[in-house]
Amino acid sequence: MAVTSPPRLSALVRKLQADSKLTNEQSAAILALPAIFREFRAGQEVVREGDRPSQCCLILDGLACRFKIVGDGARQIHSYHIVGDIPDLQSLHLARMDHNLACLRSTQVAFITHTALRELIKVHPNVGQKLWRETLIDASIFREWMSNIGRRPAITRIAHVLCELLVRYRAMGLAQDMVIPQPITQTELGDAQGLSTVHVNRSMQELKDEGLAVLSGRNIKILDYERLAEIGDFDPAYLHLCEMPDMIEARAYTDRCN
Amino acid sequence: MAVTSPPRLSALVRKLQADSKLTNEQSAAILALPAIFREFRAGQEVVREGDRPSQCCLILDGLACRFKIVGDGARQIHSYHIVGDIPDLQSLHLARMDHNLACLRSTQVAFITHTALRELIKVHPNVGQKLWRETLIDASIFREWMSNIGRRPAITRIAHVLCELLVRYRAMGLAQDMVIPQPITQTELGDAQGLSTVHVNRSMQELKDEGLAVLSGRNIKILDYERLAEIGDFDPAYLHLCEMPDMIEARAYTDRCN
DNA sequence: CGCCGGTTTGAAGAATTTCAAAGGGAGTGG
DNA sequence: CCACTCCCTTTGAAATTCTTCAAACCGGCG
Numbered sequence: 001m002a003v004t005s006p007p008r009l010s011a012l013v014r015k016l017q018a019d020s021k022l023t024n025e026q027s028a029a030i031l032a033l034p035a036i037f038r039e040f041r042a043g044q045e046v047v048r049e050g051d052r053p054s055q056c057c058l059i060l061d062g063l064a065c066r067f068k069i070v071g072d073g074a075r076q077i078h079s080y081h082i083v084g085d086i087p088d089l090q091s092l093h094l095a096r097m098d099h100n101l102a103c104l105r106s107t108q109v110a111f112i113t114h115t116a117l118r119e120l121i122k123v124h125p126n127v128g129q130k131l132w133r134e135t136l137i138d139a140s141i142f143r144e145w146m147s148n149i150g151r152r153p154a155i156t157r158i159a160h161v162l163c164e165l166l167v168r169y170r171a172m173g174l175a176q177d178m179v180i181p182q183p184i185t186q187t188e189l190g191d192a193q194g195l196s197t198v199h200v201n202r203s204m205q206e207l208k209d210e211g212l213a214v215l216s217g218r219n220i221k222i223l224d225y226e227r228l229a230e231i232g233d234f235d236p237a238y239l240h241l242c243e244m245p246d247m248i249e250a251r252a253y254t255d256r257c258n
Numbered sequence: 259m260a261v262t263s264p265p266r267l268s269a270l271v272r273k274l275q276a277d278s279k280l281t282n283e284q285s286a287a288i289l290a291l292p293a294i295f296r297e298f299r300a301g302q303e304v305v306r307e308g309d310r311p312s313q314c315c316l317i318l319d320g321l322a323c324r325f326k327i328v329g330d331g332a333r334q335i336h337s338y339h340i341v342g343d344i345p346d347l348q349s350l351h352l353a354r355m356d357h358n359l360a361c362l363r364s365t366q367v368a369f370i371t372h373t374a375l376r377e378l379i380k381v382h383p384n385v386g387q388k389l390w391r392e393t394l395i396d397a398s399i400f401r402e403w404m405s406n407i408g409r410r411p412a413i414t415r416i417a418h419v420l421c422e423l424l425v426r427y428r429a430m431g432l433a434q435d436m437v438i439p440q441p442i443t444q445t446e447l448g449d450a451q452g453l454s455t456v457h458v459n460r461s462m463q464e465l466k467d468e469g470l471a472v473l474s475g476r477n478i479k480i481l482d483y484e485r486l487a488e489i490g491d492f493d494p495a496y497l498h499l500c501e502m503p504d505m506i507e508a509r510a511y512t513d514r515c516n
Numbered sequence: 517c518g519c520c521g522g523t524t525t526g527a528a529g530a531a532t533t534t535c536a537a538a539g540g541g542a543g544t545g546g
Numbered sequence: 547c548c549a550c551t552c553c554c555t556t557t558g559a560a561a562t563t564c565t566t567c568a569a570a571c572c573g574g575c576g
Contacts, residue, residue, distance in 0.1 A: 142397060150451070152328055198564085462555095
């Protein structure tokens with residue numbers, strides 16, 4: 001179950017070049033990180049609230065989320081994590097997990113020890129800055145979701161999160177066909193945006209009736225990104241995607257740029 | 259209006275010792291940071307969405323908040339910032355502001371240039387790690403607020419945020435008398451927790467009727483922290499306060515510790 | 517075929533917002 | 547020192563959004 005280092009960490013290299021290129025040495029150092037690869041089934045938890053991890057996990061394929069269970073048992077999803085993300089990077093500096101990390105679909109991850117990451121950062125401070133930057137983008141997404149949940153109506157929230165997912169996948173070179181490449185259930189959308197499953201369903205139907213987004217098999221297909229972004233009050237600036245390697249297409253979804 | 263460097267940056271030193279002590283050299287380097295001091299009136303904005311700051315701002319006194327205005331004009335407050343906070347630290351790695359920073363009360367700040375901070379981090383990588391850690395704690399608070407807004411009823415949200423403010427002030431050695439030392443209006447509480455002013459008012463009345471918290475002049479006084487934390491579903495673990503210099507008292511509000 | 521996870525539907529109920537107006541306290545200017 | 551103003555709190559009542567409950571539906575899969 002635990003193999004060492006095929007050239008699979010390239011997803012991380014790609015992600016970290018969002019703002020500016022890495023040098024060859026930096027890329028090489030990342031690709032050479034010692035990693036343990038593992039596959040999780042849908043529903044499995046990777047790290048739990050209260051844990052004190054000694055490693056971070058890089059998503060190679062699939063879909064994960066961070067979440068908390070509140071007093072009455074309800075789940076709040078804080079973020080979705082796709083290929084290239086390191087959802088528990090914060091554990092490098094915050095000893096104790098204050099939330100959970102679980103896989104929503106069947107998911108492949110690479111575990112990299114804190115020790116190895118610290119060594120990488122020491123030798124390549126620029127990579128350290130880029131990792132810091134990634135955690136700041138996470139925080140920016142949290143803020144946007146907070147605005148969503150706190151101050152926007154249900155239909156807007158759903159449209160918004162669909163836009164975000166699409167743009168993030170496309171920034172990683174996926175979802176060319178405007179289909180979000182991982183299925184996301186309506187319950188999961190509700191737990192992310194503070195809505196009941198029933199109400200998500202009704203919002204999705206509105207989006208369908210308007211010709212903005214539909215279910216394509218088990219996946220969500222965006223039919224009219226422009227109008228979806230409009231009713232979703234969506235401006236991708238908060239994703240800080242600019243200077244992506246393939247900005248040619250990412251730029252189409254980004255009006256303002258860093 | 260712009261003076262240079264009295265020994266006022268000590269609030270930052272105190273804040274950064276949350277997890278572990280700084281060395282004397284590190285403290286000295288922080289205290290020696292070149293800073294420009296300025297006072298803002300209540301309501302004034304410090305940085306705006308779209309800005310590209312070349313400096314960060316340290317709160318020395320008063321109260322600031324980060325916020326966004328959504329499509330229909332409503333305001334979502336993302337966080338409150340008290341003495342010792344650097345609310346726009348993320349601007350060090352994210353060029354463009356994706357939200358606003360404003361003062362809620364009359365507030366004193368110290369501006370420190372990115373250049374000076376980068377130099378500090380280069381010379382003292384440990385301080386850099388501590389600054390990174392601060393941004394991760396911000397993110398942790400965002401997650402908790404997201405859970406609050408998305409999945410907890412109004413009364414719980416209000417109780418929760420009052421507990422948080424009290425604990426954060428006490429961790430900085432303030433609010434000994436269980437009074438939150440800055441006034442916070444019900445509109446501000448509502449904008450932070452996704453509620454209308456009217457509903458905040460009714461929730462506050464419930465808290466008053468239960469003998470948990472009251473208005474003491476313009477300020478909020480916590481009467482029964484234990485029960486307030488209970489109905490607020492509040493566990494301070496997400497504040498990652500442990501190993502504070504004065505843990506003697508902070509520990510009283512922290513059941514679990516890093 | 518029958519189960520399973522996810523979607524869809526209808527109807528009733530609850531939480532929260534909105535609107536509109538009154539009340540209160542602290543500071544300001546005459 | 548009073549009157550006035552401003553900002554914030556408080557109140558009542560109606561409207562709305564969203565949740566809950568309960569059940570049916572649907573497509574894929576063992």
